[in-house]
Each structure stands twice: as C-alpha cells, then as structure tokens.
Amino acid sequence: MAFSRVQGVVFNIQRYSIHDGPGIRTLVFVKGCPLRCGWCCNPESQRREPELGYMRSRCIGCRRCIDSCGRGALVFEGDGLRILRERCDACGRCAVACAAGALEVFGRTVTVEEVMDEVRRDTPFYGSGGGLTVSGGEPFSQPDFTAALLAAAKEEGLTTAVETSGCAPWEAISPALGSLGLVLYDLKHADPDRHREGTGASNELILENLGKLAAGGRARIRLRVPLIPRFNADPNSLAAMARVARDMGMTEVDLLPYHLLGTSKYKSLDREYPWAGVERLTDREIEEMRRPFESAGLGTRIGG
Numbered sequence: 150m151a152f153s154r155v156q157g158v159v160f161n162i163q164r165y166s167i168h169d170g171p172g173i174r175t176l177v178f179v180k181g182c183p184l185r186c187g188w189c190c191n192p193e194s195q196r197r198e199p200e201l202g203y204m205r206s207r208c209i210g211c212r213r214c215i216d217s218c219g220r221g222a223l224v225f226e227g228d229g230l231r232i233l234r235e236r237c238d239a240c241g242r243c244a245v246a247c248a249a250g251a252l253e254v255f256g257r258t259v260t261v262e263e264v265m266d267e268v269r270r271d272t273p274f275y276g277s278g279g280g281l282t283v284s285g286g287e288p289f290s291q292p293d294f295t296a297a298l299l300a301a302a303k304e305e306g307l308t309t310a311v312e313t314s315g316c317a318p319w320e321a322i323s324p325a326l327g328s329l330g331l332v333l334y335d336l337k338h339a340d341p342d343r344h345r346e347g348t349g350a351s352n353e354l355i356l357e358n359l360g361k362l363a364a365g366g367r368a369r370i371r372l373r374v375p376l377i378p379r380f381n382a383d384p385n386s387l388a389a390m391a392r393v394a395r396d397m398g399m400t401e402v403d404l405l406p407y408h409l410l411g412t413s414k415y416k417s418l419d420r421e422y423p424w425a426g427v428e429r430l431t432d433r434e435i436e437e438m439r440r441p442f443e444s445a446g447l448g449t450r451i452g453g
C-alpha cells in the first residue's frame with residue numbers, strides 16, 4: 150500500500166507495554182512536540198530532528214569518539230565531552246565508536262513499513278485486545294506518518310490508539326480518525342493562562358479539538374490528567390478540570406502522578422530540567438486528588 154512508504158522520525162519503539170491502551174501493546178514514540186511542559190519526562194521527544202545525547206557517567210574518557218567525528222563536533226573538556234551542537238548532524242558515527250555506550254542518537258527516520266516489521270514481531274502476544282499505540286512527543290506533529298501507521302495497523306487487524314496532547318490543527322488530527330479506536334487525551338489545565346505558563350501554549354485549541362472529538366464519536370476517548378505539583382495539583386485546578394471533563398461527556402478520567410523518571414536525559418542533551426527541585430506527591434496526596442473528580446460524578450483511575 151502507498152502508506153507503507155510514508156516516512157517519519159521516531160525516537161523509540163517499546164514492546165510489551167501493558168499501559169497506554171487495552172491488552173499488550175507496542176508503543177511507537179514519534180519525535181517532535183509543540184508544547185514544552187516543564188515536567189516533561191521525555192526531553193528527547195520535543196524537537197523533531199534527531200539529536201545526540203551524552204551520558205557522562207558512562208564515559209571512560211577513551212576519546213575514540215573524537216577521532217570518529219568528521220565534523221569536529223566533539224571536544225574533551227575537563228572530565229568529559231562537550232558536543233558542539235551547531236556542528237553535529239546526529240550522524241551517529243561517534244555512538245558506534247563508543248564502546249562504553251555513553252553516546253546515543255535520539256531519533257531515526259523510518260518508513261511505516263519498517264515500523265510495521267517491528268510491530269509484527271509482537272503480534273503473537275497481542276491476543277484479542279492488544280495492538281499499536283502511537284505516542285510521542287506529539288503524534289499529530291507528524292500527521293501523515295501517524296495516519297499512515299494507524300491505517301497500516303488497522304488493516305492488519307490490530308487495535309489502534311494514540312496518546313496526544315491535542316495541540317495540533319484539526320486538519321492534522323482528522324485524517325487519522327477512520328483508523329483510530331482509542332484516543333488517550335491529555336488535559337493539563339483548564340485555565341488558558343496557567344496552561345501557557347506550564348506548557349508554553351494556551352489550551353484553547355486543545356479544548357476545541359477535544360470538543361470536536363467528543364461530538365464526533367468516532368473514536369473512544371480516555372481523558373488523562375497529569376498531577377503536577379506547582380502547576381495543577383491543587384483543589385481549584387482539579388475541580389476546574391473535572392468540570393471540563395464532565396461537560397465533554399466523560400464518565401472517567403485517568404490521573405497520572407508526576408514522577409522524576411527521565412530527568413537525567415536533560416543533562417545528556419545539555420538542557421536544564423525546568424521542574425528541578427519539585428518533589429513527587431505522596432500516596433495520600435494522590436488519593437485526595439481523586440475527590441474533585443469524584444465530586445463531579447467522574448470515576449478515577451490512578452495511572453493508565
């Protein structure tokens with residue numbers, strides 16, 4: 150089929166996932182996102198282009214990588230490597246040369262068919278409910294690739310799901326709807342200004358798209374609320390999101406507690422972690438955060 154040759158940039162394909170949709174699933178992480186959530190646990194997902202990461206703790210200082218780079222993009226300074234990012238084109242030669250596994254290119258260009266070759270290896274484990282989930286980054290930041298991948302999976306009889314921030318033009322989302330069984334949709338804040346402060350963008354487009362999805366009724370929607378200290382993990386913010394969820398016709402929400410996984414990746418990409426110093430919520434605090442949703446008549450699930 151024509152869509153098997155459509156190309157996209159992905160940064161991970163994760164097999165045997167039991168989250169992110171029904172049954173056992175293969176998760177394809179698309180690179181690129183229009184948001185910059187301060188608590189993001191996948192900073193390597195944010196930019197569309199492949200990029201080189203350096204894990205200093207693994208580096209043994211052998212300097213083989215420097216010799217392998219034809220662009221002069223690596224220098225050794227003090228006790229570690231510095232990547233001259235304006236020179237680096239993420240070709241990955243240095244990562245191949247590094248026996249210590251201290252260098253890694255995040256992101257590769259693949260065709261739908263290449264992804265499906267990997268997905269098919271999991272087919273024996275899916276059972277009746279499992280299948281493919283396209284995640285990110287933001288899947289709809291690469292709309293042609295995401296739509297083609299979902300169509301290919303559906304054609305092979307797999308269940309399909311997408312994890313989205315909803316921050317994409319409707320024209321980028323709608324072509325995928327015919328191939329989509331489940332939409333895992335993030336709701337991060339009900340207030341546009343607070344949303345902009347935490348993520349870099351207003352929530353207006355996100356709420357508009359959610360309304361269209363809910364009204365259209367073509368794919369099942371599961372709303373997911375990340376519980377983020379210093380952003381939305383307070384009774385007023387949660388109650389406002391509960392009202393949005395109820396008004397959109399939801400009966401249940403998934404609550405996703407803030408965690409610190411992935412913070413070391415910021416350092417490997419020479420970036421600061423914006424949420425540094427913010428502690429995780431306690432189990433008791435998380436339990437209390439069910440209340441505003443349950444008061445609005447919504448079922449809650451922790452995780453999802």
Ligand code: SF4
Nearest residue numbers: 208209211212214247
């Ligand atoms: S090749 Fe790997 S271990 Fe050696 S200096 Fe480079 S990054 Fe460090």
Ligand code: SF4
Nearest residue numbers: 218237238240241243
């Ligand atoms: S990814 Fe390529 S260009 Fe970048 S530092 Fe490594 S070898 Fe050089």
